[in-house]
Amino acid sequence: MNIRLIKDKLAGSTMLILTLASVFLAILVGWGLYYKSLPLLEENSVWDLLSSSVWKPSKGEFGFFAFIMGTLWVTGIAIVIALPLCLLCAIFISEYAHPRLRKIVVPVVDLLSGIPPVVFGVWGVLFVVPLIEDYIAPVFVDYPMGYSVLAGGIVLGVMIFPLIISLLLEVFSAVPKEMRDASLSMGATQWQTVKFVLLRKSKPGIIVSVVLAVSRAFGETIAVLMVCGSVIMVPGSVFDPGYPLPALIANNYGEMLSAPEYESALLFAAFLLFVIIFLFNAISRIVLGRIKRKIE
C-alpha cells in the first residue's frame, strides 16, 4: 500500500482512539462519582436528597436543595450580568472600534483570562462585598449583608467576561463582510445591521458561547466561595447569602473525619454538579439545533 494512504489511515484511527478515550474518561469520572455516592443513595431516596434543605452531617441528614439553589442563583446572576455587557463589548470591538484600538484591546481581554481565580476572590472581598453592603443592599433590604449570592454572581460574571468576549469575537468574525455590506447598501444604519443581521446570524454561536461560559461558571469554586457567605440556606433574593455545590465540596472534603456517609454525600454533590452540567449541555444542543434550522 502507498505510504501516503497508510499515513492517512493511521492519522484517522489515532484521532478516533483519542476521541473515544476522552469520551471514556468522562464516563469513567461520572461513574466513579456515582459509585462513591452509592452508600448515601442506599440510605436515602434521591428525591429526599434533592428536595430537602436540612444539612446535619452529624445526624446523618443530607439535603442538597440549598446547595443546588445556591449554584443556580450565583451562576444565573453571573450570566445575567455578563452576557449583555459582553455582547455590547464584543459588538463594539468587532464592528465599531478602529483596527488599531482592536489590536490593543483584544490582547488585554485575553490577559484578563489569565488572572488566577483567587485574585478575583480577593477583589470581591475588598471591593464588591463592601459595595453591596454599604451602597446597594441598604436600598432594598433592612439588614444588609455584603456576602451574598449577588457578590458571588458579580465576581463570577467578571471572571467569565474574557471567555465570553473572545468567544463572541470569534463568532462575529465568522459573519461574512458581504452580508453586512448587503444590509448597509440598502441604507440600513450600522446599528440596524448589527441588530438584524449580525446578531441574527450569530445566534447559534452566541448560544454556544453562553453554554461554554455557564459550564465553566458552574464549577468555579474559590472566588465564589470567598464572597458568597457560605450559609446553608435557600437564597430568597440576590442579597441573601448562598452556598454553591463546589464551595460545599471544597470547604469540607478532607475534614469529614471518619464518617463514610459524609464523604459519600460530598461525592454525591460532585456527581450532581456533573449531572447539571451534562444536562445543561444536552438541552442547549437541542435548542441550538432548532435555532440553526430556523435561520441558517
Place this chain on the structure above:
Amino acid sequence: MTFETPHISVQNLNLYYGANHALKNINIDIPNKKVTSFIGPSGCGKTTLLKTFNRLHDSSLEVRVEGKVLLDGENIYDKNAEVTSIRKKMGLLSQRPFPLPMSIYDNIAYGPRIHGERDRHKLDEIVERHLKDVALWPEVKDRLKSPASRLSIGQQQRLCLARGLAVNPEIILGDEPTSALDPKSTQKIEELFIELKEKYTIVLVTHILRQARRVSDYVAFINNGEIIEFAPTEELLLNPKQKLTQEYVKGFVS
C-alpha cells in the same frame, strides 16, 4: 466622454488601501438610465471603484478616499451628506449572492422595514411585486417563509436583486453578478438588466466581454487603477483607440 446630465459624476477620485494607491485620479460620467460596464484585468480596481459609489468603503477604516463623486450633482463625500439615504438610492449585487439570514419574504421586506414600513399589506404587495420583477415569484410563492439560504445560487442572486429593488433605488450596481451562475441563470439576469434599464441606471462590472456587449450601452476599460478608455460599447470593444485596450480586447473582434 461627457453627458449632459450624468447620474453619477466622478471627479479626480483617488483611493488608497493604506499605502496601496488603488484608484488613480478617476474621472468618469455615468449616463442616466443606461447600462455602463467596467471591464479590466483582475485586481485593476473595478470592485473598489463600484464601492465608492455608495460609500461602502466607510466601514473599512484603513481606506482613504479623495476627490468627489457627484450623485445628481451632489457630492456624496461631502461632510453633510447622509450616507444611508445615498445608499438607499443604489441597489448592490455582489459577486456571490449573500441572502440575509432570514426567510425569503423577510429578505425582500428587510429594506422597506428598516426604512419604517410596517403595514403588512403594503409589505406583502412589495414582496410580491419585486419577486415578480426578477421572475422568481412562480418558483417561491409557496415557500416565502422558508430560509433564503435554501434557494439555489441562481435563485439567490435574483432574490438579492429583488431585495435591492425593494428600497426603490435609482441605480443598480452589479459586481460580476453572474460570475457564480450557470448559463441559464446568467441569461436570466442579463435579460433582467436589459429590461430594468428602462427605469434604472445600471453600472456593471464584468469579466465577460460578450456580456458587456450584450447588455451595455457604454464600456469603460480600467487598468491598474486608471480609466484607460471610455466609449460606447461597440466602439470600445471593436475599435478601441488605446493600445492597452486593444491588447485587452484582442481576440474579441473576430
